[in-house]
Amino acid sequence: MIETMISVNNLLKKYNGVPVVNNLNFSVQKGEVFGLLGPNGAGKTTTLECIEGMRKSDGGEINISGFNIQQQEKEIRKILGIQLQVASLPENLHPKEAMQLICGWNGQQVRLDLLKRFGLESLSNKQYGQMSTGQKRRLHLALALACNPTIVILDEPTAGLDVQGRAELHEAVRELKDKNTTIILATHDMSEAESLCDRIAIMIQGQIATIGTPAQITSAARRETRITLLTQNNSLLPGHDIGDAHFSKEKDGYGVWTSKDTANAVIALLNNVRHNEDKVIDLRVERPSLEEAFLDLIEGGQ
Amino acid sequence: MNILFRHLIIQFKIDIRDNGTLMTYYFVPLLFYFVMGAVFSSVNPISRETLAASMTIFSVTMGAVLGMPAPIVRMYESGVLRGFKVYGIPAWAVFFIQGISTGLHLTIVSLVIFFTAPLFYGANIVVNIPAYFVTLTVLLFTMLAIGLLIGVLARSQSVAMMLSQVVFLPTMMLGGIMFPAELLPEPLRILGQLLPATYIMQAFTDSAYNLHTTLSTIPALIITLGIGFIAIICSIIRYKTIARSL
Numbered sequence: 001m002i003e004t005m006i007s008v009n010n011l012l013k014k015y016n017g018v019p020v021v022n023n024l025n026f027s028v029q030k031g032e033v034f035g036l037l038g039p040n041g042a043g044k045t046t047t048l049e050c051i052e053g054m055r056k057s058d059g060g061e062i063n064i065s066g067f068n069i070q071q072q073e074k075e076i077r078k079i080l081g082i083q084l085q086v087a088s089l090p091e092n093l094h095p096k097e098a099m100q101l102i103c104g105w106n107g108q109q110v111r112l113d114l115l116k117r118f119g120l121e122s123l124s125n126k127q128y129g130q131m132s133t134g135q136k137r138r139l140h141l142a143l144a145l146a147c148n149p150t151i152v153i154l155d156e157p158t159a160g161l162d163v164q165g166r167a168e169l170h171e172a173v174r175e176l177k178d179k180n181t182t183i184i185l186a187t188h189d190m191s192e193a194e195s196l197c198d199r200i201a202i203m204i205q206g207q208i209a210t211i212g213t214p215a216q217i218t219s220a221a222r223r224e225t226r227i228t229l230l231t232q233n234n235s236l237l238p239g240h241d242i243g244d245a246h247f248s249k250e251k252d253g254y255g256v257w258t259s260k261d262t263a264n265a266v267i268a269l270l271n272n273v274r275h276n277e278d279k280v281i282d283l284r285v286e287r288p289s290l291e292e293a294f295l296d297l298i299e300g301g302q
Numbered sequence: 303m304n305i306l307f308r309h310l311i312i313q314f315k316i317d318i319r320d321n322g323t324l325m326t327y328y329f330v331p332l333l334f335y336f337v338m339g340a341v342f343s344s345v346n347p348i349s350r351e352t353l354a355a356s357m358t359i360f361s362v363t364m365g366a367v368l369g370m371p372a373p374i375v376r377m378y379e380s381g382v383l384r385g386f387k388v389y390g391i392p393a394w395a396v397f398f399i400q401g402i403s404t405g406l407h408l409t410i411v412s413l414v415i416f417f418t419a420p421l422f423y424g425a426n427i428v429v430n431i432p433a434y435f436v437t438l439t440v441l442l443f444t445m446l447a448i449g450l451l452i453g454v455l456a457r458s459q460s461v462a463m464m465l466s467q468v469v470f471l472p473t474m475m476l477g478g479i480m481f482p483a484e485l486l487p488e489p490l491r492i493l494g495q496l497l498p499a500t501y502i503m504q505a506f507t508d509s510a511y512n513l514h515t516t517l518s519t520i521p522a523l524i525i526t527l528g529i530g531f532i533a534i535i536c537s538i539i540r541y542k543t544i545a546r547s548l
Contacts, residue, residue, distance in 0.1 A: 054384075054388070054548070077390060082388040082389075084385065084388055086384075087381050087384055087385035088381040089382060089385055090316050090382055091320070092320050093316055097312045097315070097316075100312065101305075101309060101312060101389075101391060102389040102390065102391065104305040104308050105389070105391045106389075106390045127319065140385075143389055144388075144389075146389070147390070
């Protein structure tokens with residue numbers, strides 16, 4: 001049975017009377033990785049802060065694992081693990097001490113295993129101010145998981161990380177998912193969202209512009225599928241429209257066609273190749289990426 | 303181990319690792335004490351009568367009023383309080399433990415002065431040791447309360463430094479620490495009566511050294527404690543605003 005862990009109903013949040021999150025509705029299921037995407041100022045962080053209880057909403061209702069955020073904040077804090085977009089620790093604090101403090105204040109056994117899991121064991125006596133951005137991010141994630149949360153909220157967790165750091169963090173998110181942890185991930189990184197998230201909501205101007213799986217969102221994009229074809233005798237070049245395939249350009253001997261009806265376009269192109277007694281050397285079919293779908297939505301929203 | 307106690311130990315270590323804190327809690331007050339103690343005791347032998355008390359007031363005021371607000375403001379500015387809040391550490395505990403930790407550092411400095419002033423500079427030996435330490439406790443409480451108030455009032459470190467100086471400099475000049483308040487012109491002497499250091503100096507002089515003062519110990523301590531409590535109440539009011547905005 002599907003268990004709803006987070007439900008946001010008609011959420012409203014205003015700053016100085018101006019709504020930055022307006023009539024927002026979505027829900028997140030148990031064990032799901034839910035991505036929250038949107039341009040700067042779309043209201044992602046404000047939405048997360050309302051869910052975290054860091055900001056009081058001006059309307060609507062948020063329920064987390066059956067608890068109401070307005071009335072049962074203490075209970076919710078026990079099941080939430082939060083990695084803020086901007087957070088810090090005292091410059092002279094050691095990671096081990098940070099873990100001792102957080103576990104101590106939450107009545108938990110000190111989770112030094114998490115420092116080991118995130119490769120911070122050898123840095124346990126290094127001062128926070130001397131750690132790299134990646135090390136700090138990993139420490140904050142380890143601290144967010146210190147109290148065995150069933151729901152984890154990650155706000156731009158890979159911002160400022162190098163390739164290796166991002167890969168490590170992605171692996172950690174997948175591990176959490178394997179343990180059936182519910183995750184909300186706010187990110188600007190489309191490839192990250194596409195590879196990690198089960199479902200994605202794209203926010204524009206405080207509202208959800210679209211919601212669905214990455215495949216659903218990309219297939220609904222206005223952009224067409226790109227078909228790139230190289231043949232032995234270049235019999236389709238110079239190019240022209242063939243059936244549903246619209247010729248776009250020629251590049252390095254390849255012909256590029258676009259189409260909304262991918263299957264029929266590919267069949268039409270291959271039939272033409274056969275008809276010309278030519279031979280296919282290379283064929284690529286590229287659906288619009290999530291990034292392109294995102295850009296379509298932004299342009300549409302503006 | 304109680305988490306408050308464990309947090310206090312960690313905070314104490316954090317303070318020790320911070321160069322700025324070491325400077326304002328230990329290095330500058332003790333350097334001032336060693337240099338000025340020698341100068342005062344040779345230029346003005348009468349200053350030896352209350353040398354330990356006056357140097358202790360200087361050190362505690364410097365540590366609490368100049369030293370403590372900076373880390374508090376830094377925690378607010380850099381998002382440390384916000385970070386602690388999401389990890390389940392209440393902001394009140396962070397402030398409270400910062401105050402206690404600072405108090406411990408300043409107690410150490412005060413003890414160094416208490417034990418070395420008679421040895422190094424021939425300062426008068428305290429005649430009523432319990433009264434000396436009761437007065438020291440009141441001094442610590444009030445100065446830490448003022449330091450905390452500055453820390454929660456200031457929204458930036460530069461503002462905190464300015465507010466600290468507004469309290470620290472008059473305390474040094476008008477509080478009867480560097481020279482007797484009776485030597486000051488009337489308007490400045492009245493101004494000095496707004497400062498807790500004026501009263502605490504009277505309390506030290508009367509109770510711990512059994513010397514003549516214009517105000518006896520009990521009213522002096524009550525006034526000093528009153529200033530401390532007012533500072534604490536104002537800090538709590540201001541803290542509520544901070545806690546809401548995290």
